[in-house]
Amino acid sequence: MAKSTHDARIEPYTHAAAGWGALKQVAINLVRERVPGAHYRTLLKQNQPDGFDCPGCAWPDREHASTFEFCENGVKAVAAEATSKRATPDLFARYTVAELMQQSDYELEFHGRLTDPLVYDAASDKYLPISWDDAFALIADHLKRLDDPNEAAFYTSGRAANEAAFLFQLFVRLYGTNNFPDCSNMCHEPTSRGLPNTVGIGKGTVTLDDFEHCDTLLVFGQNPATNHPRMLGELREVSRRGATIVSINPLRERGLERFTSPSHPTEMLTMSSTPIATVFVRPKLSGDFALIKAIAKYVLERDDEAISNGTKRVLDTAFIDEHTTGFDAFAADLRAEDWALLIEESGVPREEIVRLAEIYCKGERVIVTWGMGLTQHRNSVATIQMLSNLMMMRGNIGRRGAGLCPVRGHSNVQGDRTMGIDEKPSSAFLDRLGKVFRFEPPREHGYDTIETIQAMLEGKVKVFVGLGGNFSIATPDTPRTWEALRACALTVQVTTKLNRSHLIHGKDALILPTLGRTEIDLQDGVAQGVTVEDSMSMVHISYGMNKPASPNLLSETAIVARMGEATLGQDKVDWRWYAQDYARIRDAIEGVIDGFDDFNARVAKPGGFHLGVASRDRVWKTASGKAQFIAHAVDTDTPLHRARQKHGEQLMTLMTTRSHDQYNTTIYGQDDRYRGVYGQRRVVFINRGDLEMLGFANGDWVDLKSVWEDGIERRADGFMLVEYDIPRGSLGAYYPETNPLVPLESFAIGAGTPASKSIPVLLSRAASPLQAR
Incomplete structure (x- = not known):
């Protein structure tokens, strides 16, 4: 969806990674996002004990106390959040949803921070302002009208902190379902x-x-x-x-x-x-x-x-x-x-x-x-x-x-799972949750991400609530995912900036703007810290430093609490009491989840604490009480093998990948400098031998068609071939542009993760964009 720019070119990168090139990009992004000068000092508080945790990746910090604990892509994430650009209601008054759909993902991101809650108006095809009270009432009305709590699904992005994630899973389980599709389902499941x-x-x-x-x-x-x-x-x-x-x-x-x-x-x-x-x-x-x-x-x-x-x-x-x-x-x-x-x-x-x-x-x-x-x-x-x-x-x-x-991706994707964002929760977790909050949690396993999309397509899920993320673009089989979301009675997106998923909406739809990780979160006049767990099970606290982008923003924790109150009342949980002081949520976490003893005291120490991992100490929490060797045969009868048998050497295997100028589905720019791609994203990396075998030349344009056994045509058209050092028979291209090629039914056995690194595809010649004009 990102368009090529006038300086589109392929130019091999011969320098080392990072270095002056990275510092140059840091400066470019701070200027491009028009980050106020006063916010530059925010970088010195990134990944510091008295500062905020980077909203980007989940790599841990060595000392959590040095003066230089940020990287190029971390700066891009912070600059995107600390931007002075604003997506106010005036933006949505100017554009219909159909018009916004014509903009690239990069252009949508570039509108800046959302400032006010919005509701979709079908008559005008526009998003209009709505009060917070009315927004929560609309959510509650839809949820209460469902025949079965399992007709709702609640998605969680890895950017959600522990406090919001814990309160979210409590709200949803009190509501009566384990339908927790989340970003873990699509990466490290x-x-x-x-x-x-x-x-x-x-x-x-x-x-x-x-x-x-x-x-x-x-x-x-x-x-x-x-x-x-x-x-x-x-x-x-x-x-x-x-x-x-x-x-x-x-x-x-x-x-x-x-x-x-x-x-x-x-x-x-x-x-x-x-x-x-x-x-x-x-x-x-x-x-x-x-x-x-x-x-x-x-x-x-x-x-x-x-x-x-x-x-x-x-x-x-x-x-x-x-x-x-x-x-x-x-x-x-x-x-x-x-x-x-x-x-x-x-x-x-x-x-x-x-x-x-x-x-x-x-x-x-x-x-x-x-x-x-x-x-x-x-x-x-x-x-x-x-x-x-x-x-x-x-x-x-x-x-x-x-x-x-x-090595996990998003900053708290591991922590969210620890907090109970899991469609297949353990009985022990549910027992403790039910005991602490005096209710009987649902025991039936819920839907993961792929199952949620399928359930929406079948009319089994009618309400979708997204706590962050860009569900419509991050997921596979894009046209079917869009069909699924549009079939919903209500879609709710909690977010900091505009993205494609806000435009792929249900009959009713809400956009709820939230504070970013870099911003001061005041509750009853007291700054709140939120906690995260990194890839190595270190838990530490994060405090925002910047003034909120708008006075009409709520924190993720407050949004979850208000949804809970509007939908369930306060008979079992005093939602606002928890949202007034996040330390109270951490006390509740301590009572439910192993390893969080003295949570508030331990997380207050610089660097936080390590959440014990039994296998690190050679304690094996398996059925046998020991580490278990598991034998597996090589599977030679997969859809990929069958496609290769049918199409021979014409059949290529495609993997989706990120460019250097994106984080997950967020497009910061159109360069991938370490791979030598500038000003464009619709490229396919291919081995020279395959170019010759297929009868193409470097720079030719092709359409891609995935090969699957269900009769559905899946295409991604208009990509330039780029000769690259990649194994024969293998291709590489960026997502989300190539996500339409991944069938919903192509996923990891036993995990449900989309098989986005092994997509069987065929190439056909296409006209170049210049010829098409």
């Missing part, structure tokens, strides 16, 4: 569902301290320079002390090659940089499972050789014997596996597999990190469990300097 069956909890087992002691770091399916740039500072230190870093990713990303740290004057002044990864392994798309299983098979074979030769064992037999179960069946499955199949399915030559496996075998303290490159596939749960198997083989869990490290 395979981690959350896969790890509990292997190590007992769906979270990572490391802290930043472990990065100081690891000797080997395996980075799977990640692009830190764009998605969590502060991670590069940690990788820099790991590299400089001589540890081995391996990047396992179809794309050789610039940020994992070389990095110039803006916080280190010597590197900046000398224009020098630090190498990050020294080894790059590039599986084909959807080849990670076979690659990890191949490494495990090699480790086992090396151990067999050690036994035969009477040399030191490769396996950590003490760990396996004391802490695990299921190893014999797992080992038998590995021995029976065919090397030729693993090589074919991974797309990695055997000599590269051996090299990677030898690095793993030599490592005494290995950390493995991963992002959505592992989680957005059909076999993602099996892949995460195979990765856990591999780490257990050498005892690399619960050891200092070693462990599992899933």
Whole structure:
């Protein structure tokens, strides 16, 4: 939806990541968003004990007390929130929804901060001002008129803080449903569902301290320079002390090659940089499972050789014997596996597999990190469990300097799940919630994101409430998702800025503007702090610093409380009492959720506290009481395999990815400088060999059509081919532009996450935009 600009070009980027280029972009974004000069000082309070937590990524802070704890993309997020531009009711008086729909996602974002609650008026096709009281009354009226609480769904974005998320889940469960689609469903759900069956909890087992002691770091399916740039500072230190870093990713990303740290004057002044990864392994798309299983098979074979030769064992037999179960069946499955199949399915030559496996075998303290490159596939749960198997083989869990490290996206996506934003809550959680608040919570599992869209299409969900996010664009199968939302009786969007989802609305619709993370949240004249949990289970408090963008904004916590009061009254919960002082909500959290003892006191300390992770201490909360090896076969009868059998080498596998100028669905600009793309977004990265095989040339324009088995045509038209160093048979393109190609039914088995990194597609020639004119 973003348009190309007059300076659209492809120009390979030859510099190190970050450095002066990042500082230049910081300045550009502060100017572009017209951030008031007084707000520049906000950056010095970003990720500080007495400041606010970055509204961007969930990477933890080393000291949480340094003077330079922000990155380029963090500044973009803060600048977007601290902008002086305002989307007032006058904007909506000028444009109909149909007219706003013609604007790009970038243009919608650029209107600035929303200032007043708005209600959709069908007669004029415009959003009109509405009072807060009337807005909450409209929500309550719709919810009370439903025949069944399960006819409503309540979406949560990872930007929601713990206090708002806890109150939200309490309101919804008191209302009577577990319909909690959330952004976790679309990113790390395979981690959350896969790890509990292997190590007992769906979270990572490391802290930043472990990065100081690891000797080997395996980075799977990640692009830190764009998605969590502060991670590069940690990788820099790991590299400089001589540890081995391996990047396992179809794309050789610039940020994992070389990095110039803006916080280190010597590197900046000398224009020098630090190498990050020294080894790059590039599986084909959807080849990670076979690659990890191949490494495990090699480790086992090396151990067999050690036994035969009477040399030191490769396996950590003490760990396996004391802490695990299921190893014999797992080992038998590995021995029976065919090397030729693993090589074919991974797309990695055997000599590269051996090299990677030898690095793993030599490592005494290995950390493995991963992002959505592992989680957005059909076999993602099996892949995460195979990765856990591999780490257990050498005892690399619960050891200092070693462990599992899933790197989450949004700033509090992990915390929201901890707070109970979960469509499949545990009985123990529901028991404690019901006991503390004196009610019987619903026990039936609710809808996840994909199931919510399907339920809306079938008329089973009629009210949709979104606590942040951009649901209509972040989700797959875009035309069907839009049809689903438009079928609703009411859609409610809690937000800071205008986005596409506000224009894809139900018969009734509300836009409720909220405070941003950077803004002072006053309740009864007292500034409130909110808490977040990062990717490594550190919980800390965040205080806004800036004056609110409008006097008519409410905090997310206050909005949730007012919805609860309007819908349910105050018989069981005094909603406004909780919203007057967030410490009261934290007291309630302490009573319901394990690990939050003395919550208010502990979070008041600089840096907060670590929320214990049992598997880090080699305590296994599994059915067996031990870490569990789980064997999985290589699946060779997937929709992707069947599509390839039908279409042969013409069939390509597409992955969606972010540009460097976006965060999730928020488009800050139209450049992706580390990949050499400027002024445009409708591009497809393709291998030179595939260009020749398909009869195309670099710069040709194509339409993309996904191949699925339901007879629905899914298209994304008008993309320029860009020759790129990507494995044969694999393509890369930006989302949300290519989300229409992802079928709702194409998702991770056992997790429901859209398979956005393994989309079977065919290319056809298209006219260039200039020819079309």
